[in-house]
Amino acid sequence: MWLETLCLLVIVVVALYKYLTKDYQHWTKLGLAQDEPTFPFGSLLGELVKGKKASCDLLREQYERHNTKVYGGYVFLNPILVIRDPELAKIVLVRDFNNFVDRSGMISPDRSKHSTVTDKIWNRQLTTLSGDEWKSVRSSLSPIFTSGKMKVMFALMQHVSNEFLDTIRKHSEKDEAFELKDLCGRFTMDSISSCAIGFNAGSFHEDETIFVKNAKGLFKRSGWAMFLFVLSLVPGMNALLGRLGISISRPQETRFFYNLIKASIEARRKSGEQRNDLIDLMIRIMKDEEITTGEDELDQFENDAKLKGPVKKAEFDELTLIANAMVMLLAGYETTATTMTWALFEIARSEEIQRKLWEEVQQFDDPSYTDFMNMPYLDCVVNESLRKYPQATAISRGSQENYILEDVNIPIKKGMDVYVNVVGIHYDPQNYPNPNEFNPDNFTREAKATRHPYAFLPFGHGPRACIGMRFALLELKMALFYAVKNFELLKCDETPEVIEFDPKSGFTSSKHPLIIKARPRS
Numbered sequence: 001m002w003l004e005t006l007c008l009l010v011i012v013v014v015a016l017y018k019y020l021t022k023d024y025q026h027w028t029k030l031g032l033a034q035d036e037p038t039f040p041f042g043s044l045l046g047e048l049v050k051g052k053k054a055s056c057d058l059l060r061e062q063y064e065r066h067n068t069k070v071y072g073g074y075v076f077l078n079p080i081l082v083i084r085d086p087e088l089a090k091i092v093l094v095r096d097f098n099n100f101v102d103r104s105g106m107i108s109p110d111r112s113k114h115s116t117v118t119d120k121i122w123n124r125q126l127t128t129l130s131g132d133e134w135k136s137v138r139s140s141l142s143p144i145f146t147s148g149k150m151k152v153m154f155a156l157m158q159h160v161s162n163e164f165l166d167t168i169r170k171h172s173e174k175d176e177a178f179e180l181k182d183l184c185g186r187f188t189m190d191s192i193s194s195c196a197i198g199f200n201a202g203s204f205h206e207d208e209t210i211f212v213k214n215a216k217g218l219f220k221r222s223g224w225a226m227f228l229f230v231l232s233l234v235p236g237m238n239a240l241l242g243r244l245g246i247s248i249s250r251p252q253e254t255r256f257f258y259n260l261i262k263a264s265i266e267a268r269r270k271s272g273e274q275r276n277d278l279i280d281l282m283i284r285i286m287k288d289e290e291i292t293t294g295e296d297e298l299d300q301f302e303n304d305a306k307l308k309g310p311v312k313k314a315e316f317d318e319l320t321l322i323a324n325a326m327v328m329l330l331a332g333y334e335t336t337a338t339t340m341t342w343a344l345f346e347i348a349r350s351e352e353i354q355r356k357l358w359e360e361v362q363q364f365d366d367p368s369y370t371d372f373m374n375m376p377y378l379d380c381v382v383n384e385s386l387r388k389y390p391q392a393t394a395i396s397r398g399s400q401e402n403y404i405l406e407d408v409n410i411p412i413k414k415g416m417d418v419y420v421n422v423v424g425i426h427y428d429p430q431n432y433p434n435p436n437e438f439n440p441d442n443f444t445r446e447a448k449a450t451r452h453p454y455a456f457l458p459f460g461h462g463p464r465a466c467i468g469m470r471f472a473l474l475e476l477k478m479a480l481f482y483a484v485k486n487f488e489l490l491k492c493d494e495t496p497e498v499i500e501f502d503p504k505s506g507f508t509s510s511k512h513p514l515i516i517k518a519r520p521r522s
């Protein structure tokens with residue numbers, strides 16, 4: 001009897017496995033090269049979930065294994081299409097945007113309905129909203145970072161830059177080596193909290209303020225958080241977790257920011273104070289005041305990012321405001337800090353790059369916002385840092401309808417996800433000769449003219465691209481400018497020679513601490 005039961009069990013398990021993995025040959029059947037999936041994670045997530053490989057390395061390897069414009073892959077049991085070609089990236093991200101509005105794994109209305117309060121906050125953020133709801137919130141928030149508004153934030157960032165310099169000075173006076181990520185994290189935390197919610201995070205004055213502790217907590221990858229995240233990707237699980245009162249997001253830290261931002265809004269309303277920061281701008285949006293954008297403020301990236309056609313006006317309630325003030329803190333903290341870290345590290349490693357940058361920055365005593373936007377070599381160094389160390393190694397979009405991707409003639413089913421392999425494109429020698437080398441000259445006007453404009457995607461592209469790009473660029477430029485103008489950045493015994501990416505980080509971070517020294521310029 002037990003033998004029959006065992007045989008039956010084996011048959012059921014095999015049949016179930018066959019059923020679940022029935023789509024694992026989806027791309028091969030269409031004649032397209034694919035990355036071989038392993039059950040149950042597919043071809044993309046397994047290594048990442050196990051923390052064995054950084055996404056930067058994994059996606060680069062996958063890109064280099066293929067030589068077609070697109071290739072197939074799998075996330076769990078689902079086929080995804082991966083783009084290697086900048087022109088096809090443009091078609092998906094910009095030209096046919098109306099079919100590719102959402103990122104993959106976007107929330108379903110069902111998930112929203114049954115989620116816990118703290119998950120609801122996450123569900124109202126720009127990063128996770130979908131369809132018309134996203135369009136209306138995004139169009140309300142878009143004018144927030146135009147160059148006119150950035151000039152006001154520039155003044156707030158000056159104060160943070162001074163604290164940044166004081167900290168480097170203290171290390172240099174003691175001839176002490178210092179770790180860059182910690183320093184840059186303090187810079188970006190203070191500038192985003194001050195510009196977004198008018199809150200002085202005080203990062204430069206304490207080892208770890210309660211603000212920083214909670215912000216870091218939101219990014220920490222514990223086994224439980226990872227388990228819940230992976231579970232939430234399984235269809236139907238979000239709603240179930242919500243019904244059981246289990247938060248996918250980190251409830252304690254989310255509540256901390258919810259309370260902080262709410263208190264900031266209330267204080268602002270009571271005092272009537274105008275700081276012209278994000279909270280002010282969002283309160284004006286809630287009151288239905290028009291925030292204008294001068295068309296002449298928009299560059300090519302932003303013109304591509306404009307939403308075309310009629311957009312329903314957002315219902316901008318207080319929860320939406322808090323959720324989006326919070327997402328600015330989150331999306332703007334680690335991404336910018338990590339890029340800044342790499343940029344300062346590369347400057348310290350190359351005497352020649354540092355000399356060229358120094359020659360440029362020393363021409364300015366007290367640069368204005370416009371000056372910062374017009375320093376060509378500084379711009380090249382920042383762009384090269386974003387190329388070599390893209391914080392989002394891939395960009396994803398879900399297809400809203402059955403769709404044929406032109407040129408390669410590949411059918412994409414409704415609901416299927418398309419990924420653009422950003423890091424692969426950034427390291428393709430056809431786009432950037434000697435891609436492992438840090439070479440700011442990749443971004444001279446002449447070099448850019450020889451390349452497809454979509455071969456550079458650190459902030460994504462199109463209407464769903466990074467809303468905080470101008471803010472991030474200004475922070476990066478200010479930090480690099482003041483550091484190089486006031487100090488010689490130097491390698492020291494602790495500076496790593498070989499770069500390795502951290503497989504445990506969700507960003508393109510270094511596995512080893514990036515440590516340098518600084519000497520005051522006379």
Ligand code: HEM
Nearest residue numbers: 126127328331332335336392459460461464465466468472
């Ligand atoms: C070096 C720094 C940064 C990098 C590399 C970066 C990169 C990105 C990327 C690649 C995306 C996805 C784009 C797409 O899907 O096409 C994104 C989205 C986003 N970023 Fe950034 N970002 C940075 C800084 C910031 C800052 C400073 C803020 C806020 C102040 C911010 C806020 C956002 C938001 C809210 C979204 C979601 C936009 C939407 O879905 O409508 N980011 N970012």
